[in-house]
Amino acid sequence: GPALLFVKTSQGKEEGRRFYACSACRDRKDCNFFQWEDEKVSETRLAAREEYNRNHQPFFTHRQNMDRYKNFVLLPLSKRRFCQECQQLLLPAEWEKHSDHQFLCDITTARLKSPSQLLYPLENKKTNAQYLFADRSCQFLLNLLTDLGFRRVLSVGTPRLHEMIQSKASQEEEFSVKSLLLDIDFRYSQFYTEDEFCHYNMFNHHFFGGEAARETCRKFLYEENGERVIMVTDPPFGGLVEALASSFKKLMAMWSETEKEGRDNKEMPMFWIFPYFFESRILDFFPSFSMMDYQVDYDNHALYKHGKTGRRQSPVRIFTNLTPSMIVLPEEEGYRFCTVCQRYVSSGNQHCEICNSCTSKDGRRWKHCVLCKKCVKPSWFHCNNCNCCTLQKHSCEKADLGCFVCGKAGHKRSACPSLSRT
Ligand code: SAH
Ligand code: ZN
Ligand code: ZN
Ligand code: ZN
Ligand code: ZN
Numbered sequence: 001g002p003a004l005l006f007v008k009t010s011q012g013k014e015e016g017r018r019f020y021a022c023s024a025c026r027d028r029k030d031c032n033f034f035q036w037e038d039e040k041v042s043e044t045r046l047a048a049r050e051e052y053n054r055n056h057q058p059f060f061t062h063r064q065n066m067d068r069y070k071n072f073v074l075l076p077l078s079k080r081r082f083c084q085e086c087q088q089l090l091l092p093a094e095w096e097k098h099s100d101h102q103f104l105c106d107i108t109t110a111r112l113k114s115p116s117q118l119l120y121p122l123e124n125k126k127t128n129a130q131y132l133f134a135d136r137s138c139q140f141l142l143n144l145l146t147d148l149g150f151r152r153v154l155s156v157g158t159p160r161l162h163e164m165i166q167s168k169a170s171q172e173e174e175f176s177v178k179s180l181l182l183d184i185d186f187r188y189s190q191f192y193t194e195d196e197f198c199h200y201n202m203f204n205h206h207f208f209g210g211e212a213a214r215e216t217c218r219k220f221l222y223e224e225n226g227e228r229v230i231m232v233t234d235p236p237f238g239g240l241v242e243a244l245a246s247s248f249k250k251l252m253a254m255w256s257e258t259e260k261e262g263r264d265n266k267e268m269p270m271f272w273i274f275p276y277f278f279e280s281r282i283l284d285f286f287p288s289f290s291m292m293d294y295q296v297d298y299d300n301h302a303l304y305k306h307g308k309t310g311r312r313q314s315p316v317r318i319f320t321n322l323t324p325s326m327i328v329l330p331e332e333e334g335y336r337f338c339t340v341c342q343r344y345v346s347s348g349n350q351h352c353e354i355c356n357s358c359t360s361k362d363g364r365r366w367k368h369c370v371l372c373k374k375c376v377k378p379s380w381f382h383c384n385n386c387n388c389c390t391l392q393k394h395s396c397e398k399a400d401l402g403c404f405v406c407g408k409a410g411h412k413r414s415a416c417p418s419l420s421r422t
Helices: 043-055 062-074 135-147 159-171 186-190 210-221 241-256 276-285 396-401 417-421
Strands: 004-008 017-021 034-036 081-083 088-090 152-156 178-183 197-201 229-233 270-275 316-320 336-338 343-345 367-369 374-376 380-383 388-391
Touching (some): 062 088, 135 159, 152 210, 152 241, 159 178, 186 197, 197 210, 229 241, 241 270, 270 276
Parallel strands (some): 178 197
Antiparallel strands (some): 004 017, 081 088, 270 316, 336 343, 367 374, 380 388
16 A cells, blocks of 8 residues: 655754655564655666565455355364464365464364454564453453444454454344454454455555445445444554554544535544553544543553553553543442543542642552642652653753754654644
8 A cells, every 4th residue: 555755854954855665564674665755766666566566465365265264164173274374274175285384273163253362463563563452451342332332343453352242243142233343464354254354554544455445444334223333443552643643534534424414523433542651642633532541451462461460550541532421431440430520530540639630641649740730750750950840860951952853842853743743
């Protein structure tokens, strides 16, 4: 799909030079596409690129994978193999080719219904960053959105939530929630039909399946029989917020366009799962969003998972455009309702009388600084040199330097709020 246009800025220069690079891979090792914006590309180079792309297509198409799946489920258990090296379901005629690969046998129907357990997580930090929800968090999300009355879930980069919905729907008759998975991980095309999974890049809103896939998504967003839609997304945390926001706005627009009469400027309901320190970036793009205190836990993330002894604090939160008071957080996990703020907060999050708000972002109890006129992390102290609260161990000059772009203190160039508008 399309590349993204970036800008290389160098210190002291007004304008940087613009270039195109891969939208999905932030590591040049994964994709080395690079082109200056004003660069003229020769016919030979174009042809070489097309050749490269042709040679790097997945071995089977989504349609072929579906046919293979149909044949696979007809096999007796003893003949159902999954190649761990190729991450692929094998038909008996293919065993020979994979004879020196590790494989799993006796793939039951139950295992086919939880592909996220069968496939290994692609943890490559800069591209896939596949961190799967802990069961507790996934269950919480699902209960929350069904309690809120949603019957359709657009799962953008949330394969485990999609999987939980799909398997519940196939097991329980009265459970009538539908899900459509949009994800860049094409391995999922082995397990889901074209109505259940679209190969999609959320950094440039690209549907690899073309117009047909786009139409699948559009149809899904059309709220037939009053089945209300919510989008849930859990992007890689290293992703560019502006690129994600731009794609999500396009998905929102797709939803708005499904209603001829218009939707009175209403937004498609959304849960964007992301670390709390991105709050201001997300609010820049979606002013209607607010951050919930719920801490989202993961299975395969060393830092963000539930420890054996007590819980480690996860920095990952839910951002939503739904009314905060409707997002009920579990009291058995220590969350409580603040009647002043009209939202559920962490047990450690104390309502500050001066700020008139529950100010903690990380779950710990924050303290109010009268000089800064706001609440700050418990580990911070007011530094009279820097004229703000910061860690006790810091060098005062550093804070003076400020941002290269706007010159203001408190953030680096990469997080400069004035960049978001260019
Ligand atoms: N917690 C979620 C998984 C989040 S990990 C769950 O348990 O369901 C991030 C997800 O985003 C992965 O599934 C990954 O394959 C997908 N992803 C990564 N880059 C993407 C991109 N550019 N476009 C679409 N999906 C992407
Ligand atoms: Zn193999
Ligand atoms: Zn409060
Ligand atoms: Zn305060
Ligand atoms: Zn202070």
